[in-house]
Amino acid sequence: MKSTFKLLAMEFKAALLLICHISLCQQLGSCISMSTNFAKLENIELLCGVNLVPLLPHAGDHLTCSRACKENPDCTSFVFTPFTSSIISNVRLGTCSFCPAYKISGLNYINITSQAETWLGFLGRILDPPSDTYLPIPGALSMGKLLVIKSRVPIPEPERIIFDIFHNNKEEVTTRVSPRFNFRNVVKKLMISTKVNKMWAVTGVSLSNFPFFEGTDFEINILTTHQGFMVYAGGILVRTLYETLYMATDIGYLRFEYSDVHMIIY
Incomplete structure (x- = not known):
């Protein structure tokens, strides 16, 4: 009582x-x-x-x-x-x-x-962004923030999809998330890459269930923690990036290719 x-x-x-x-x-x-x-x-x-x-x-x-x-x-x-x-x-x-x-x-x-x-507290929300454009996303990978990318695989499916998160200088790439459907002999595999000092570091991630299908929606999440950038695809943690964590406060732009992005929240 x-x-x-x-x-x-x-x-x-x-x-x-x-x-x-x-x-x-x-x-x-x-x-x-x-x-x-x-x-x-x-x-x-x-x-x-x-x-x-x-x-x-x-x-x-x-x-x-x-x-x-x-x-x-x-x-x-x-x-x-x-x-x-x-x-x-x-x-x-x-x-x-x-x-x-x-x-x-x-x-x-x-x-x-x-x-x-x-x-989720967010700094910006971008609806139906244009492709092949550097989209300003300042603070998107600051500590404790979650970057949400909602997109759709085009019809017919492309050879690959690319999401690049750039440093402010538009040269260094903190994170590249690239589902490959059939590109350079890589079939249905997720590639996670970084580019620092003009050098690429590329890692292929084999998923038991490839979460990207022609004409269907998908979501990519990138969470910034003290342990690194945690990349999620289809609700699965696919990679934790430690190498470029020092650039967390200097994230400037996002660019994507071959994908129909309809919302970005950061």
């Missing part, structure tokens, strides 16, 4: 704060801009080397959680766990916590059965 009263008190306090927050947002016109700095990830959670840290001392909605995360330099994403019921119609109240950016250790792809939601 005592815990029930405590929960109701937390919800009531959060409701009052939320009403004030909504009223203030309506005056300032800042609610929409604040919410667009975060995106909810489906079936993905970030692995953390320590226990999650509470973002708010009280309950709130995902907008108040995102504002608290944005104000914390160690917060790049947060987990929002709504209550099963809310005393404000159409507004979900709950708790939120985060993993410090320098403690993020990987991704976990799951079918989420709990209420918990992972919200």
Whole structure:
């Protein structure tokens, strides 16, 4: 009974704060801009080397959680766990916590059965970008950030697809992710490469299930940790790049070829 009263008190306090927050947002016109700095990830959670840290001392909605995360330099994403019921119609109240950016250790792809939601803070979102262009993506590989590339394999399938992440000088390539369908005698294999001081280092990754098919969507994720750049394809960790981690703060551009990219989030 005592815990029930405590929960109701937390919800009531959060409701009052939320009403004030909504009223203030309506005056300032800042609610929409604040919410667009975060995106909810489906079936993905970030692995953390320590226990999650509470973002708010009280309950709130995902907008108040995102504002608290944005104000914390160690917060790049947060987990929002709504209550099963809310005393404000159409507004979900709950708790939120985060993993410090320098403690993020990987991704976990799951079918989420709990209420918990992972919200990713992003610096930019590019919709339907032009190909064969250097797309500015400053900060995309900063510590604790997740770069998400959503794309589709063209019809007919090309010989290969290329994603290049460049240093600011447009010369050094921190990461090249290149699925090969049939290029230079390499058939259905994923190639991960780097280019530093005009020298390429190329590694072929053999996957038991090649996650790229003609006319189908796919997703590539690159997570920046202290251990290196972790490259995921089709929900599988395919390579951790240690060699170019020193360039994490100097990422400038992304360029792609032979692929129909429809969204980039970073």
